[in-house]
Amino acid sequence: GYKQANVVILHKSLADDFEKFCHANDGPLPLLYRSKPGDWKCPSLSSDSDIRTDCLQYRIYEHGACTGSLKSLKEYSQQLKDMVTFYIGCSFSFEKAFQNAGIPIRNVEQKCNVSMYKTDVPCYTISTFCCNLVVTMRPIPESKLGAAVLSTSELKEAHGAPVHIGDPGLLGIQDLSKPNYGDPVRLHPGDIPVFWACGVTGVEAVVNSRPPLAFTHSPGCMFVTDLKNDNAALTSSREVPQVHCISQSPLHYSIVSAEAAQKIKTLETLIGIDPGDRGIIHLLRQDELLKACLSMSHAQSVLITTGFPTHFTHEPPEENDGPPGALAIAAMLQALEKEVAIVTDQRAMNLNKKIIEEAVQIGILKKPIPLLSYQRESADSALTFLCENGNPGKPRFDHLVAIERAGMAADGNYYNARKVNIKHLVDPIDELFLAAQTIPGVTTTGVGDGGNELGMGKVKDAVKKHIKNGDVIACDVEADFTIVAGVSNWGGYAIACALYILNTCEIHDRYLRKAVGFPQLSKRTIWLSALPSVAKEDKLLKTLVRHGVRSGKTASLEMEVDGLPFYTTHSLMIEKLL
Secondary structure, eight states: OEEEEEEEEEEHHHHHHHHHHHHTTTTTOOOEEEOTOOOOOOOOTSSHHHHHHHSSSSEEEEEEEEEEEOOOOOGGGGTTTTEEEEEEEEEGHHHHHHHHHOOOHHHHTSOOOOOHHHHHHEOBBTTBOOEEEEEEEEEEGGHHHHHHHHHHOOOGGGTTTEEEEGGGGGOOOOOSSSSSSSSOOOTTEEEEEEEOOOOTHHHHHHHHHSSEEEEETTTTTTEEEEGGGGGGGOOSSOOOOOEEEETTTEEEEEEEEEEHHHHHHHHHHHOOTTTOOOOOOGTTOOHHHHHHHHHHOOOOOEEEEOOOOOOOTTSSOSSSSHHHHHHHHHHHHHTTTOOEEEOOOOOGGGHHHHHHHHHHHTTTTTTTEEEEEEOOSSTTTTHHBBBGOTTTBBBBSSSSEEEBOBBBBTSOBOTTOOOOOOOOOOOHHHHHHHHHHSTTTEEEEEESSSSSTTBBGGGGHHHHHHSSTHHOOOOOOSSSEEEEOOSHHHHHHHHHHHHHHTTOOOHHHHHHTEEETTTTTTGGGHHHHHHHOOHHHHHHHHHHHHTOOOSSSGGGGEETTEEEEEEHHHHHHHHHHO
């Protein structure tokens, strides 16, 4: 029922740097109090404390090595006169909030210490203080994940919201039964491992800095303050966190504010209008844009494909729906400092190379994007393309996006909306999406507007039932996430806008960086400049026309929507999304 603290005691010459280290990594190291040299009390936390005796057990470190455990530090009183004590927040302090929310505390039920693990997530380095993040793990029933995040997100002095939910391997933790500190805690059926930043990170920092002498609490043997948990400091943030599952293999959840999620749902509604009155309303799946973009936000390397050769008697046969949306996604991914590449048909390589070069010249892209082609040469060609040496444990890309890309139908052919087979113009890039289903950690998104695009297999039953010629043209290849738009380019613009919304969301930003280092919001101006605009898309569409790329929509860009020319509606859509 009382607020608890981790303890780190260092020589006064190291104190300023360690305080900076705490502020630079305030998820694991929320600083509650810093003493003056030789001061054994902490009046703001306890009225009559003595740090030499008030922890149940201490550890002594000499030149980075733990040389023993102690019940009292009184024998070191002379040395302590030149040492500074840091009191750092502890996750035990939020267990009362768990109880109030009806969330079981498995380590308490099992009468053992919480499990603590070293991760492969580096903290922000300050001087000699550098280490990887340490986390605690608490098993949480899946139905209680939202409550667990909500009940801890405001308790910044107790590490705040979780930094990871799901597969421990994504943090570099190989075996939950072998914690680095504390005791193993058993998961009940239906429990999800949830990880919070841990103050034992400070112990790791001490070990790595190798000071001649240092003391810490023994993990789990906390300094107990006089402050009730009810008095835990709340932040002024009014953002409410939401939890969304973005992958089953490996299991991975993400966190975003309700406000950001609602904005992205609004984008999804905007792009769902049907200018061709083709019946796409029956293909719409709620929250696919949000989940797809959460997955992309966590990705490090994204592969994009586009190209629908609907004008099979024309050269080039491509339509101008697809490339602008693909480049809008690529531009935002570049601004977010992710690796991005485009894979297209071998016959269209020169055309796409010119388009990418001109996209750089007119300011859509910061730099050229690697352009790739894929051909099936053997049964494992797709795996070899996607992974280093064909090893599924080493994927080159962790997210694949298809936007207005011809998709393979159930009979193995590729069809335009008029049931014309265009297989001779399409390379088998679908195989990459099929192979991705077998590679843990690789997720896929399909963007389409008619049901015959790559990734639309997820809604193929609805395509066959509600879309003209759907029984023949429906794509049979599924993506993990299916984004349906009135025009596929609109889906690309919406993805770019949604990625901007996510990365300017403080709750999501903190989760992405695992609560270490500093917020990335200072890069907002760069991200803003990467968003699509009417001016950019106007230049790009003119570039496509100059290279002979024509509209693929049935009534072309001259058709009217609600009394307005389609191109005007296209510009208005960009403005609405922005």
